[in-house]
Amino acid sequence: xxxxxxxxxxxxxxxxxxxxxxxxxxxxxxxxxxxxxxxxxxxxxxxxxxxxxxxxxxxxxxxxxxxxxxxxxxxxxxxxxxxxxxxxxxxxxxxxxxxxxxxxxxxxxxxxxxxxxxxxxxxxxxxxxxxxxxxxxxxxxxxxxxxxxxxxxxxxxxxxxxxxxxxxxxxxxxxxxxxxxxxxxxxxxxxxxxxxxxx
Amino acid sequence: xxxxxxxxxxxxxxxxxxxxxxxxxxxxxxxxxxxxxxxxxxxxxxxxxxxxxxxxxxxxxxxxxxxxxxxxxxxxxxxxxxxxxxxxxxxxxxxxxxxxxxxxxxxxxxxxxxxxxxxxxxxxxxxxxxxxxxxxxxxxxxxxxxxxxxxxxxxxxxxxxxxxxxx
Numbered sequence: 296x297x298x299x300x301x302x303x304x305x306x307x308x309x310x311x312x313x314x315x316x317x318x319x320x321x322x323x324x325x326x327x328x329x330x331x332x333x334x335x336x337x338x339x340x341x342x343x344x345x346x347x348x349x350x351x352x353x354x355x356x357x358x359x360x361x362x363x364x365x366x367x368x369x370x371x372x373x374x375x376x377x378x379x380x381x382x383x384x385x386x387x388x389x390x391x392x393x394x395x396x397x398x399x400x401x402x403x404x405x406x407x408x409x410x411x412x413x414x415x416x417x418x419x420x421x422x423x424x425x426x427x428x429x430x431x432x433x434x435x436x437x438x439x440x441x442x443x444x445x446x447x448x449x450x451x452x453x454x455x456x457x458x459x460x461x462x463x464x465x466x467x468x469x470x471x472x473x474x475x476x477x478x479x480x481x482x483x484x485x486x487x488x489x490x491x492x493x494x
Numbered sequence: 495x496x497x498x499x500x501x502x503x504x505x506x507x508x509x510x511x512x513x514x515x516x517x518x519x520x521x522x523x524x525x526x527x528x529x530x531x532x533x534x535x536x537x538x539x540x541x542x543x544x545x546x547x548x549x550x551x552x553x554x555x556x557x558x559x560x561x562x563x564x565x566x567x568x569x570x571x572x573x574x575x576x577x578x579x580x581x582x583x584x585x586x587x588x589x590x591x592x593x594x595x596x597x598x599x600x601x602x603x604x605x606x607x608x609x610x611x612x613x614x615x616x617x618x619x620x621x622x623x624x625x626x627x628x629x630x631x632x633x634x635x636x637x638x639x640x641x642x643x644x645x646x647x648x649x650x651x652x653x654x655x656x657x658x659x660x661x
Contacts, residue, residue, distance in 0.1 A: 296649050298656060301596065302603045306622040313515040316532070321504045324533045325540040331567035396538050396559050396567065397545065400616070401635030403562050478569070481612075485565050488613040492636045492644045
C-alpha cells in the first residue's frame, strides 16, 4: 500500500514535531495522582465491601424468633457469610495484585475484568443470602400468624415486603450498572475487539 | 523510593519521550488531551519502574506500558474526530522538497488512521514503529498469525476509507 509506506516514512521523521517535556516537568508529573480505571475500581470495590459488611450491623439485633431452630439457622448463615466475605476479600486482593501494566494487553484486560467479577459475585452472594434469610424468617412468622388465623394478612405483608425489597435491589442494581457501564465501557469494547482477532 | 531511582527514571523518560508523544498523537485529538494522556502514561511508567530490571531496553518496556495505558487504563474517551492535528507539523516538511500531492495524501492517511478503533491503532502504531509480528503478538496477547491477518484487514480498511468507492 503506497500511502502506508508514505505514512511510515513520515512517521520516522515526526519526532522533531513534539514539544519536548523537561526533566522538571517529569518530576512534577510523577508526583501527581493517577486517574486510571484500576484506581477507581479499587476504591469502589473497597466501598462495596465496607457497605455490604456494615449492613448487618445496622439490622436490628433483637431476637428474631422464639424458635431455636430458626435462631440456629440464622446464626449459622451469619457465620457462614463472614467466612465467605473473608474468602471473597482474599480473592479480590489476589486478583487486584495480579493487575500489571507490564502484562500483555489481553492479560491486563482479563485481570481487571476478573477483579471486577470477584466483587460482582460477592454482591450476588449477599443478595442470595438476604433472600434465603428472609424466606426463613417469613416462613417462621407465617406459621405463627397462620396459627392465630391471620394468614391472609400475613400473605399481604409478605408480598408488600417482597415488592419493596425487589424495588431497592432494582434501584441499586441500576445505579451499579451505570457506574461500571461508564467506567468499563472502553475496556469492554476493546476487550471484545481484541478477542475477535483470535477467533 | 530513592532519589537515585527517581533521577534515573526521569532521565530515561526524557530521552525516550517521543514514544509516548507518538502514542498520545494517535489516541488523542487536542493538546490538552495529549498532555493528560502523557501524564497518565508517565505515572504508570513510574509506578512500574521499580520492577523494570533493564533486561530489555527502556524503550521496549515503555512501549508496552504506554500502549496498555492508552488502550486499557486511560478512562477519558475522545471527543471529536481530529482534523487540526496535521497543521502543527508542516514546518519541517518545508525543509525538503515540498510535494503538495504527497502532503495531501499524508493528510488523508492520518485522518484515515484516526478513524480506526483503539486496537487497530495499536497494530498500526507498532507497524509504523517497525516492530515485527512476533513483538506485536506478544504485546497485545494475540497469536502471531492472527496479528498478520488483522494487519492485512486494517490495510484493507484504510484503503476503503481513503477510497470508499473503490475506483
